Amino acid sequence: MQSETIENYLKTIYHLSAGNSxxxxxxxxxxxxxxxxxxxxxxxxxxxxxxxVIYEKSYGTRLTSSGSKMALNxxxxxxxxxxxxxNELGFGWDEVHEIAxxxxxxxxxxxxxxxxxxxxxxxxxxxGDPIPDEKGKIQKxxxxxxxxVKVKHHCKIMGVTDHSTTxxxxxxxxELIIGASITIKTIEDFDNSIVLVCQKKxxxxxxxxxxxxxxxxx
Amino acid sequence: MQSETIENYLKTIYHLSAGNSxxxxxxxxxxxxxxxxxxxxxxxxxxxxxxxVIYEKSYGTRLTSSGSKMALNxxxxxxxxxxxxxNELGFGWDEVHEIAxxxxxxxxxxxxxxxxxxxxxxxxxxxGDPIPDEKGKIQKxxxxxxxxVKVKHHCKIMGVTDHSTTxxxxxxxxELIIGASITIKTIEDFDNSIVLVCQKKxxxxxxxxxxxxxxxxx
DNA sequence: ATTAATTTTTTGGTTAACCAAAAATAATAA
DNA sequence: TTATTATTTTTGGTTAACCAAAAAATTAAT
Ligand SMILES: [Mn+2]
Ligand SMILES: [Mn+2]
Ligand SMILES: [Mn+2]
Ligand SMILES: [Mn+2]
Numbered sequence: 001m002q003s004e005t006i007e008n009y010l011k012t013i014y015h016l017s018a019g020n021s022x023x024x025x026x027x028x029x030x031x032x033x034x035x036x037x038x039x040x041x042x043x044x045x046x047x048x049x050x051x052x053v054i055y056e057k058s059y060g061t062r063l064t065s066s067g068s069k070m071a072l073n074x075x076x077x078x079x080x081x082x083x084x085x086x087n088e089l090g091f092g093w094d095e096v097h098e099i100a101x102x103x104x105x106x107x108x109x110x111x112x113x114x115x116x117x118x119x120x121x122x123x124x125x126x127x128g129d130p131i132p133d134e135k136g137k138i139q140k141x142x143x144x145x146x147x148x149v150k151v152k153h154h155c156k157i158m159g160v161t162d163h164s165t166t167x168x169x170x171x172x173x174x175e176l177i178i179g180a181s182i183t184i185k186t187i188e189d190f191d192n193s194i195v196l197v198c199q200k201k202x203x204x205x206x207x208x209x210x211x212x213x214x215x216x217x218x
Numbered sequence: 219m220q221s222e223t224i225e226n227y228l229k230t231i232y233h234l235s236a237g238n239s240x241x242x243x244x245x246x247x248x249x250x251x252x253x254x255x256x257x258x259x260x261x262x263x264x265x266x267x268x269x270x271v272i273y274e275k276s277y278g279t280r281l282t283s284s285g286s287k288m289a290l291n292x293x294x295x296x297x298x299x300x301x302x303x304x305n306e307l308g309f310g311w312d313e314v315h316e317i318a319x320x321x322x323x324x325x326x327x328x329x330x331x332x333x334x335x336x337x338x339x340x341x342x343x344x345x346g347d348p349i350p351d352e353k354g355k356i357q358k359x360x361x362x363x364x365x366x367v368k369v370k371h372h373c374k375i376m377g378v379t380d381h382s383t384t385x386x387x388x389x390x391x392x393e394l395i396i397g398a399s400i401t402i403k404t405i406e407d408f409d410n411s412i413v414l415v416c417q418k419k420x421x422x423x424x425x426x427x428x429x430x431x432x433x434x435x436x
Numbered sequence: 437a438t439t440a441a442t443t444t445t446t447t448g449g450t451t452a453a454c455c456a457a458a459a460a461t462a463a464t465a466a
Numbered sequence: 467t468t469a470t471t472a473t474t475t476t477t478g479g480t481t482a483a484c485c486a487a488a489a490a491a492t493t494a495a496t
Contacts, residue, residue: 002482027443039484041445046482058444058491088306089332099326106320114307220452245473257454259475264452276461276474 001046004105007074008033009043010052011104013063014071019138021068023060072136077112078104079125079132084115086126093126093178094168128159128178128214147192147210149217151184159214167212174203176213219264222323225292226251227261228270229322231281232289237356239286241278290354295330296322297343297350302333304344311344311396312386346377346396346432365410365428367435369402377432385430392421394431 012032016024026040033040048055052067063071081100085091091099113134116122123131123139130138143158157180160167171177175198185195185202192207205213230250234242244258251258266273270285281289299318303309309317331352334340341349341357348356361376375398378385389395393416403413403420410425423431 005483025443036485037444038446042483085329089329089336091328091332095328099324099329102324102326103321106317108317108320110309110313111303111307111317114309118307223453243473254455255474256456256476260453
């Protein structure tokens with residue numbers, strides 16, 4: 001098995017199991033990796049042989065500790081590159097993911113070390129996602145979804161859970177970017193849509209969008 | 219045929235044909251690409267079908283104009299990355315080649331544009347090799363080998379033709395780096411070894427090493 | 437508890453990129 | 467020019483990563 005294929009499987013298993021070692025099933029993996037379930041069955045068997053996952057037939061797959069270590073490392077590389085592309089090369093936060101998807105597979109530890117160093121060892125990427133350190137440790141945070149903030153409260157945008165270009169461009173248009181301070185003006189009882197104040201302007205946000213914005217209360 | 223494989227073949231054909239469209243044979247390609255000749259035969263047939271090379275059975279292979287265009291583009295990407303790694307991230311000129319060998323395959327034109335821009339659109343990489351522009355044009359230069367410089371003459375180191383770590387480390391030790399000004403003190407008749415002055419110190423250089431150092435007379 | 441729907445696995449098959457060994461061709465030396 | 471050597475091609479075979487369709491197993495719905 002090629003290292004790029006292994007890395008993509010491990011990373012996807014990691015994301016689907018939400019960081020924990022929750023069991024992931026073939027259908028989910030097949031959808032994310034854009035292959036058919038039969039391909040996944042084959043792959044997870046091999047990853048099991050490599051002791052990177054524990055695959056239980058007809059039940060599901062979870063990462064072993066060495067698989068998890070590898071996954072965290074790929075996530076680190078991905079997010080370091082995203083941060084680098086955004087902060088040093090001036091790419092938009094909607095452009096970095098696609099490029100990082102390739103760059104994350106470059107195998108050179110010193111390279112990631114140098115990039116991290118140049119960036120001042122950042123703990124969060126341009127989407128607000130935490131960057132694991134060299135040991136795989138992730139900075140804990142007590143962020144909540146914008147949809148959970150109460151009316152009149154103040155908060156600060158810390159991240160997003162939807163990385164699609166359309167969503168990110170929409171946020172940018174309303175200046176709803178990482179670090180922006182906002183105040184909840186009203187919450188509509190009918191559909192949970194929110195009107196908030198950001199940069200002194202009123203912005204209306206649907207409940208669907210509010211579910212995808214991560215904030216820290218202040 | 220996968221794009222990375224194609225790119226590696228085209229780049230190697232380009233280098234072996236020395237920029238011109240000299241015919242390259244299978245043995246040379248096999249050696250450089252570390253595969254056996256049978257594999258090369260298969261590959262060049264496919265590249266021929268893709269109209270990237272002209273392959274004449276039992277004779278040899280040369281790039282078509284579209285193959286040449288692609289090759290130049292890969293060389294550009296490789297050398298831009300090398301320059302970036304050296305100038306922006308502080309990698310040594312002996313370290314950059316290996317990493318660039320992977321980075322050159324990242325497919326994103328805007329990325330190369332941004333890197334080039336940040337570097338001030340350099341025309342030469344850390345080894346003194348010319349960087350083709352977006353159109354594939356290479357800056358002409360009238361550099362000569364150190365072994366061709368006459369005694370008492372002054373010159374400036376502009377590049378190397380041997381990229382091996384051992385050679386580059388040897389040069390660095392004697393401060394024989396790109397841009398260094400040197401003066402030829404003596405040339406030994408017996409073995410063509412040279413004694414030159416660099417940074418006020420005498421350095422003895424074998425004729426073999428002098429063949430691998432590119433200079434500009436001043 | 438059956439039936440129906442979904443998910444998973446098996447089986448058989450493809451393509452890209454490689455290799456080893458044998459056969460064919462070309463180049464070089466005697 | 468023949469013999470020897472080197473290079474190239476052919477043939478047959480492997481492995482990784484995929485898919486389609488059928489069969490088996492699991493889960494959900496009636
Ligand atoms: Mn991303
Ligand atoms: Mn991200
Ligand atoms: Mn190089
Ligand atoms: Mn170079």
